[in-house]
Amino acid sequence: MAAQALDIKQESNAPVYRGGDAPMISMIERIAMDPTIPLDRLEKMLDMKERMEDRAREDEERQAKKAYFAAMSKCQAELPVVTKTRKNSHTNSTYADLAAIEDQAMPIIHAHGFAVSFQPDGYNDKGELRILWEISHEEGHSRNGVGEIPVDGAGAQGKVNKTGTQAFGSTATYGRRYLLCMLFNISTGDDKDGNKVPEQSGPITAEQVVLLRELIEKSGAQIDLVCEKYKIDAIPNLPSNLFNECFRDIENWWKRQQKTNGGAK
DSSP: OOOEEEEEEOOOOOOOOOGGGHHHHHHHHHHHHOTTSOHHHHHHHHHHHHHHHHHHHHHHHHHHHHHHHHHHHHHHHHOOOEEOOEEETTTTEEEOOHHHHHHHHHHHHHHTTEEEEEEEEEEOTTSOEEEEEEEEETTSOEEEEEEEEOOOOBOTTSOBOSOHHHHHHHHHHHHHHHHHHHHTTOOEEOOOTTOOOOOOOOBOOHHHHHHHHHHHHHHTOOHHHHHHHTTOSSGGGSBGGGHHHHHHHHHHHHHHHHHHTTSOO
């Protein structure tokens, strides 16, 4: 079966208030209550406060994203190749069922601060079951989207042999298993006498590419120098196990530049 998952960015519109805002709020209140002070001065103060809140919100979102992807990178590095323990008598093949995947993977996923949820959401115009998924991290960032799974109502011979309830349950279970493996890059494999399959570090994810490019653009770092340091032709080719190091290097360079330029952002 094939499934399609769409990544949907989830943003929070909640206002950000900090203790450091108190002096400005007090100043705005004094200006608002003083009839001798021009109205345009109050408007400028309100604009300044709004800019400060926007900047604080952007910083929080950036830090939450950074924590999310850093945790995801570490989590995926620790996830095992889940052993296929179930046998399909119709196709004479083995597979890892949802229980085995959750047994072996979820403790690691939870240990890195992630929560995962799946929710059936009706059917699309092709009759496929829609499953909403969401991955949230303890630092506040979350990703969500939808997987569309063809309904599993037939047996190995292609004949319909399941009730509507059985077909729904089978499809929902398959969808959760498929999406969980896809979203966390979980692999399944045959038992090799208890020996773990050697891990290989693939390239960073599309989301990590976006995060790095945003940081490079904001900081003014030269992308060719970043690629040269990490011996890659382009940012998408960066090995996933180097994501945290690369992000931290650019951030530290940016902080040094800000100090050199007298704190300019």
